[in-house]
Amino acid sequence: MATIRLSSLDLGGIAEYLKSGACKSVVVLTGAGVSTGAGIPDFRSPGGLYDSLRPELITATENQRSAMRSDPTWVVMKDMFFANQLPYMEVRRPFILGTQHQKWKATISHWFIRFLEEEQFLTRLFTQNIDGLDYQTDLTRELVCNVHGSLGRVSCEGCQQEMPLDDFCVQVRKNIKDIYNVDPDAPKESSNIPCPSCSRPLVKPSTVLFGSSLPRDFFVHCQQELPKADLLIVAGTSLVVAPANQVVQMVGQDCPRLIVNKEPVGAELGIRYGSSATRDVFAGDRSCDEVFLELIRLMGWEDKLRRIRDRLPEGSQALVSAI
Numbered sequence: 309m310a311t312i313r314l315s316s317l318d319l320g321g322i323a324e325y326l327k328s329g330a331c332k333s334v335v336v337l338t339g340a341g342v343s344t345g346a347g348i349p350d351f352r353s354p355g356g357l358y359d360s361l362r363p364e365l366i367t368a369t370e371n372q373r374s375a376m377r378s379d380p381t382w383v384v385m386k387d388m389f390f391a392n393q394l395p396y397m398e399v400r401r402p403f404i405l406g407t408q409h410q411k412w413k414a415t416i417s418h419w420f421i422r423f424l425e426e427e428q429f430l431t432r433l434f435t436q437n438i439d440g441l442d443y444q445t446d447l448t449r450e451l452v453c454n455v456h457g458s459l460g461r462v463s464c465e466g467c468q469q470e471m472p473l474d475d476f477c478v479q480v481r482k483n484i485k486d487i488y489n490v491d492p493d494a495p496k497e498s499s500n501i502p503c504p505s506c507s508r509p510l511v512k513p514s515t516v517l518f519g520s521s522l523p524r525d526f527f528v529h530c531q532q533e534l535p536k537a538d539l540l541i542v543a544g545t546s547l548v549v550a551p552a553n554q555v556v557q558m559v560g561q562d563c564p565r566l567i568v569n570k571e572p573v574g575a576e577l578g579i580r581y582g583s584s585a586t587r588d589v590f591a592g593d594r595s596c597d598e599v600f601l602e603l604i605r606l607m608g609w610e611d612k613l614r615r616i617r618d619r620l621p622e623g624s625q626a627l628v629s630a631i
């Protein structure tokens with residue numbers, strides 16, 4: 309019989325549990341929803357990258373375009389990338405260049421995770437995001453597991469040789485056209501970027517392509533840390549991408565799980581909402597940032613947040629002013 313660890317299945321119950329001393333190890337899994345407050349589009353939501361993808365603008369064969377039309381995730385698939393690198397490069401161009409310039413700022417959600425580390429709760433952050441915003445909060449790098457890789461590092465899919473991000477961005481600016489129509493200096497036609505080491509056009513940010521295996525450390529951390537976790541926080545992810553979504557099933561039978569998302573997700577993975585819930589807490593109908601702001605308040609961490617107010621995206625600064 310599993311132990312019931314929360315006094316109430318809401319944010320208040322989570323805060324009480326964190327303060328009780330019984331919760332010593334928190335694992336967090338994040339997705340695109342924690343970065344939308346920074347202005348980075350969520351891939352899967354209406355208006356997000358996949359929804360607004362326009363295959364007719366992408367340099368590809370008719371067959372490749374029709375594949376992208378039926379399933380936009382083709383742009384990040386391994387088979388597509390090895391056949392034609394330009395769909396990935398053209399779709400990612402503004403994200404690659406924006407990452408280089410730190411165009412986006414870490415949100416309240418990212419800072420909440422940093423506060424968890426400061427208070428010695430955080431065992432691991434698994435992030436499915438490739439934007440690298442977690443590092444802006446000075447979160448200890450070793451605590452972060454980039455489940456799907458990162459835009460901040462560049463390497464060759466063929467020979468694995470790394471390339472400095474700045475050198476790569478010079479090539480992206482010069483070789484890859486702008487399908488979003490925001491950069492007047494972009495070339496009108498795209499051409500491939502050869503790997504400086506093996507000359508094949510396979511150099512790209514070190515994000516994990518669909519169809520490739522995940523970094524080994526993901527599986528190691530899952531096995532070592534999830535069964536011992538006292539709390540799992542899942543934020544801003546639709547939990548549809550395997551194997552990252554398996555994280556919710558690898559914690560102990562009585563480990564409370566806080567799901568922060570616009571709609572309830574993970575029912576097919578065994579997360580129980582409403583009257584059948586015993587350990588799962590759903591916090592939705594608001595942005596991730598608003599939920600974490602409330603949790604920060606419940607934890608009495610407002611001063612931490614005020615101290616970093618100027619480092620937040622403008623929209624979030626207004627939220628902090630209200631507390």
Ligand SMILES: [Zn+2]
Nearest residue numbers: 464467503506
């Ligand atoms: Zn190479």
